Amino acid sequence: MSPRRALHWVFKIGNRPETVEFLRSTLNMTVQRHEEFKEGCDAACNGPYDGMWSKTMIGYGNEDENFVLELTYNYGIQNYKLGTDFLGLHIQDRDVYRKAEGEKVDEGVKRVTSSDGYAFLVSDADCGPAGKVSGISLASTNLEKTTEFWCEILGLTAFSTSSNEVTLGFDQSQAFVRFVKTDSVDHATAYGRVAFAVPEEDLAGAQAAAENAGHKVLTPMLTLKTEGKADVSVVIFADPDGYEICFVGDTGFRDLSKVDPKGNELLDEAMGKDKSSEWFEKKGKKKGSA
Numbered sequence: 001m002s003p004r005r006a007l008h009w010v011f012k013i014g015n016r017p018e019t020v021e022f023l024r025s026t027l028n029m030t031v032q033r034h035e036e037f038k039e040g041c042d043a044a045c046n047g048p049y050d051g052m053w054s055k056t057m058i059g060y061g062n063e064d065e066n067f068v069l070e071l072t073y074n075y076g077i078q079n080y081k082l083g084t085d086f087l088g089l090h091i092q093d094r095d096v097y098r099k100a101e102g103e104k105v106d107e108g109v110k111r112v113t114s115s116d117g118y119a120f121l122v123s124d125a126d127c128g129p130a131g132k133v134s135g136i137s138l139a140s141t142n143l144e145k146t147t148e149f150w151c152e153i154l155g156l157t158a159f160s161t162s163s164n165e166v167t168l169g170f171d172q173s174q175a176f177v178r179f180v181k182t183d184s185v186d187h188a189t190a191y192g193r194v195a196f197a198v199p200e201e202d203l204a205g206a207q208a209a210a211e212n213a214g215h216k217v218l219t220p221m222l223t224l225k226t227e228g229k230a231d232v233s234v235v236i237f238a239d240p241d242g243y244e245i246c247f248v249g250d251t252g253f254r255d256l257s258k259v260d261p262k263g264n265e266l267l268d269e270a271m272g273k274d275k276s277s278e279w280f281e282k283k284g285k286k287k288g289s290a
Contacts, residue, residue, distance in 0.1 A: 002170035004155060004202075006177070007063060007195040007248070007257075009089065009136050010070045011118055012047060012290075014079035016054075017271050018115040019071065023058055026100050026112065027091065027120065032057040032068060033260040034267040035226070043219045043234050043246070047189075047290070049074045056267055060093075060132040063257040067133040067175035070195075075276040080116070080290045083188030085243065087137035087180060088119040097124040116190075135169070135176030136194070138243065139185045145240040146179050153210050154196075154237070154245065170196070185241045189290035193236075193244040200233060200249035207235045218244060230255035 013019045023029040034056045040046055046053040052075040059068030069089070088111065100122055102112035108124040121137070128134055140146040143166050150156045156168040159176065169176040177194065198206065203221050210217050219236035226232075232252035237245045260266070 001173065003250070004170045004196055004198045005250075006067050006170065006175040007197055007253070008057065008059075008068045008070045009086075010045075010072055010193040010195070011116065012072050012074070012077075012080045012190050012192070013116050014073075014077055015115055016071070016073045016274070020056070020058075020267065020271070022114045023069070023071075026096070027122075028093065028096055029058045029060060029069070031263040031267050032059060032061075032063060033257070033263040034270065036266075036270055041224070042222060043224055043236055045193075046072045046074055047191075049077065051076050054270060057257070057263075060127075062259050064254060066131040067135070074290075075274070077290050078277075080190035081188040082117045082190045083186040084182065085139050085185050085187050085241075086118065086190075086192055087139060088121040089136055090134045090178075091120055091122045091132055092125040092127045092134050093122065093132050094124055094126065097122045129173040130175045133175055135167075135178055137178040137180055139182040139241070140166075140179035141182060141185055141241055143179060143181055149215065149239045150177070153213060153215060154206065154247075187242055191242075191244070193246055195246040195248060197250040197253050198247050200251060203233055203235050203247055203249060206237075206247055210237050215239075226256060232256055 036054045038052055040050040054073045056071040057068050059066050100112045102110035105111045110122045112120045112122055147158055147166050150168050151158060156170055158166055158168055160167045165178060165180045167176050167178045207217055207221055216238040218238050221233055221235045223231050223233050230252045233249040235247045
């Protein structure tokens with residue numbers, strides 16, 4: 001089994017209550033942990049914004065064994081422009097398939113969309129070795145360059161390839177990353193980020209490999225501190241199509257990402273206290289559109 005593992009994909013969300021209700025009620029996901037922040041993240045975890053924001057990890061189980069979602073909510077932003085980059089989160093769950101309303105895109109597969117416009121490809125199937133979330137699909141303008149970067153620089157393996165798509169991962173017991181050939185990729189302002197845990201001693205070498213090959217390193221290795229929790233070291237890369245990839249030190253992240261039994265309560269409390277829309281209205285303004 002690979003010492004590196006797939007962790008999560010980041011969604012920027014503008015309507016937190018609607019998105020959370022969809023994920024909880026329609027997709028049967030549960031909150032793993034929730035955190036509130038007074039200012040922006042040094043690694044741009046919440047995007048290029050400096051104000052208050054929150055992070056909610058939600059999915060089908062703990063982050064040690066499941067690929068989950070990170071919901072990033074910036075209090076001053078009402079909505080984000082969707083691009084053409086994110087094609088879908090793959091879910092294998094017969095109960096969700098039966099109750100979720102969506103477009104049938106293949107035999108036993110529905111395309112279900114959240115209020116923020118993000119796509120979920122729900123299969124009428126039992127969960128596989130990776131869990132209920134089997135992977136994500138992204139667009140690529142050049143599968144050869146994509147495969148070279150993700151395999152040679154990041155260390156993933158190509159499990160299957162064709163003229164139109166390639167499926168990658170660290171091993172087949174984890175969530176995959178599938179790239180589908182397209183003419184162009186627009187990340188717009190809703191662009192996400194995929195995260196992987198790697199041994200701490202691998203971070204500097206991965207950064208050097210990317211830099212030596214002429215690839216962008218958006219955030220050189222730094223340590224992020226969270227009050228009351230473990231410090232974690234990260235490096236943020238950009239692939240040939242501009243996707244953001246976060247490598248995070250495994251030991252620190254395992255401590256940081258422990259399930260918080262109060263996560264659901266903390267999220268509901270934060271949503272109940274969120275008066276940001278009313279604050280903007282009193283100022284004669286509206287929340288911004290990114």
